[in-house]
Amino acid sequence: MGYCSFCLEGWDRSPYAEAEFDALIAKAKELKRNSGASDLDILSFNFNTHSRIFDLLLELNKIFRRVSFMSQRLDILAGTEGLMEAELAGGKRSFTLGIEGISKGLRSYYRKGLDEEDLGKCLDFCLRRGVRELKLFFIISGRESPEDLEEFDSLMKGIEGRKAASGSGTNVLVSAGFLVRLPFTPLQYEAPSFDAGRLVGIADRMRDSCTATGAEFRLAGSPEECFADQTLSLFGGSLMPYLLRIPSLGFVYDGSLSRKAWESLERYISALPDLPMLLGAKTRDFRPPLAFIVNEDRHAALWSHYEAAIGFKDRASCFGGRCSACGACVDGKEREGMTGHRIASPRQRSGYLRDLAAVILEKGRFASISIEAAIPEELAFAEPAYRVSWLSRRIFAAYEAASFMVFEIKESIFVPGSVFGTTIPHGTGRFGISRFSVFGPSRERLAALLSRLGAQIPGLKVLEAPAPLEVDLGIRLQGINLESLGKVLGSWLEANRVAFTIGASRASREAKEWN
Template sequence: MRLQEETGTVFHSWNEKRLKIALVYPNTYHQGMSNLGFQTVYHLLNQSADCLCERFFLPDKDDLKRSDCPLLSIESGHTLTDFDLVALSISFENDYLNLPIIFNLAGIPFLAADRDQSWPLILFGGVCAFINPEPLSDIVDVVAIGEAEPILPELLDLLVQKNQSREDCLQKMAQLPGIYVPRFYTPVYAQTGEVTQFIIEKGAPEKVARQFLHDLDRSPSRSFIQTAATEFGNMALTEVSRGCSRGCRFCAAGFVYLPPRERSLENLVEQVEVGLCQRDRIGLVAAAVSDHSAIQELQTEILEKKGQISMSSLRLDALTTEEVEIIYRAGHKSVAIAPEAGSQRLRDYINKGISEEQILTSVKILADGGIKNLKLYFIIGFPDEEQSDIDAIIALTEKISLLWREAGRKRGQLGQLTLSVNPFIPKPFTPFQWVGMETTNSLKKKIRVLQAAISHIPNTRINNESIRNATLQTFLSRADRRIGSLLPELAEGGNIKQLCKKSGLSLDFYVTRQRQADEIFPWDVIDQGVKKSYLWHEYQQAQQQKSTSPCAPGCRRCGVCGELIGSC
């Protein structure tokens, strides 16, 4: 049924010459087909004359309840074990818990040590792979560190070679740029649990350099397969840029996709024209869509071609009346913005680079521009957060709500204001990788305070992410390979703290502990392109900023060069 609703699906004949690759998204079809990176890898693999790539997804909940639930490819109904390579595309750490289910349905041993030459090789790719591959390092055979476009050509050239042993193949892979073979790196742990060093087999590089595509125009990234059965089924997605120069100290995506790169206007118009043949609405995707140097020209091009526009992010400090008019004309009734923190002190601490005046000005422009509903993203539990910062979220929300209600009364229709409040998750390769997550009890208290206060603000509601899910994500994003064997029991609903204790590990060690300045991290086997010393310097800058506040509100540091940007 799903296959019949798709356009753009690629079918290849099953002959012996082709390398057969199973591309697995460890969540449902609805989630996976909403992922632009997954679609791009599918397109790249099937472009090769020597390859055949088919897709696999986690079965839906109702299907999983069946005792005979099959795990079959979308394109031809083959099983995972029919393929030479199983490529896992993982964008969210919590999807690790779906891997034991997928391996079990396929009848594949979960740990790499239990698989011999007769089993397909297991490759781990996606953004989780180059943030921290270690939690899956005892499970997978190979990890792709970086973006697919520069990695795949050499990797595929090697894999299509026949009559090579598994061991020879892995040794050759370890020499390729951006390929990490975990079995050639053995971590050594101190009695206190920290990694003290990696013993590296001869021939493997000391660090694996993250690969990235220098010129985005060389390779399109858009919705190659269209289907209504996704979150963005009514639009054709187009990637505008990669990376972000803003340098928010909590944001992994802002650092692991450096340097910032953007597609040319000409390239984007070509992709948009293809998308408009399939859908009336174009979804512009990037970490910072509004930062594109030709964003207004692109929006005008789409509108002139009778298309509608959806944007994944808005730039608060440069929002214009003209941009909001374009958004309104495109049919948007709801818009999301991200102040992240309520107080100026904390926004400066995280290097957000916006002032309260800029936030309120942007809100007024959106309200006066006819946007009906507004969503505000806030994070709680930042390092050095105080009760006054929680109070500042409430105070800022009250000011925004007042502006929003006044605009609603003028147009005769009150809109909805929604706060999305999420716990801070300290991620690898950010200046805050040294800090721990705030404790569950403390976060619960802050959420209760916010819920009580927001309930008294008219036309305003609050949603918050599960603290349990946030704790799990922190655990999985910062852990080492010792936790891989816990995943099957975690997938069955086991208590994370008890499972850690049973295995001689500590949940607090991974989640809430403050790291030492010179600590070796599990993810230090990766050369991300951003020096660890720079990240530490940024962390120290934040620590100094909380007491000195040398900059004017709205100043920030560039995530690439560290220079101050703003009124300074």
């Protein structure tokens, strides 16, 4: 774990302790049994720093059909021999590199401890080894100078040149977000930026550089959202009267924040007596809301790192290296956890890579069998993924060892892309018998297992044919009279391009119901 000048997690959530390997594997198996999941997405602050990352990649891929992890340190990725090759062998085709600063100077301001050689190594690997997508993340602080933007332009031109030299088809995506100077980070002392025009102008310059070099550019949020985040985190209890009024003002956050919401909040804070102090640079005596949760030594360390950041003095990573006496660690045990950490490499790297690649290849070749299963009425409006999860959990509950044989279940009828996939529109309630494809290492063992479980799970039956040629549908319409029923049903079938004839059977006429 690093101590970047902007990162709340590094400062506020430390110290970190990694979970034991055996406990993680046991939890992964339990998760599969209890959720029916076929995919595992691992989210942690720095997954690739686990001391047994190589073993985890191999063993987790033996449990789930697909495994991916979302967060990893760039310096660990570059500096751990064989790790990039292992991730590629494990099926990873999209890499995200958190570069943060658009120039070397700004990376020092963020105190990334990122070696330019490590950055180049990761870029070369991704562009030369067939990576499908390369995501580069940056933070816009408002400090960016014309020289910084020129350096970013050179970086993007260098990536374009690397792609051309290697014939790479990698899609390069640059994502940028605006800096929020959060409490309990070194940058809490710096004056926040509320200049939307300047921030957007910097983003536009970055977009121009990306467009000129064939890369895609995206902004992670609007300046107004950044300003609201900054205000809410900085002003503390003085905002309580305003927050209590929000329901009556009609402002909600639903994926984004409106400009009017920020304008309303801005008007409120403009009348606060402590506004000048909060909007300016702070002294070392400044304390954020809830400052009592950390001791004075931590506040002193934050100030020391702030002075280094605004002086563009970077720090070398002490993770698995030497202590820099920066004051971030609270005791000797925490320092030992940082400097003494080591990543265990495979004893025979070539053999490990072959084994991992073989597991991925085998999962890609899994055969499937077709089954029928009865979906209860309670799941009529459930999403297809939930119905599959429900069925998987029923199977694993009936026979626990089935979780080692069943890697994925897909509904194979009535869902988009399947047989009769357009017959029943999305959002229409559906229950009863449906068909599923079950994937695993052995068709014969799957068929034998699911045939035995048919007695325990109502409606479960192994089939020979993968898809039916015809289906019987019972349609339940509520709140509609018989005179208009035929017209409504006919319009619905026509809209979904289903050939049909409609009429009333003798039994239906007698019962005054339609089939």
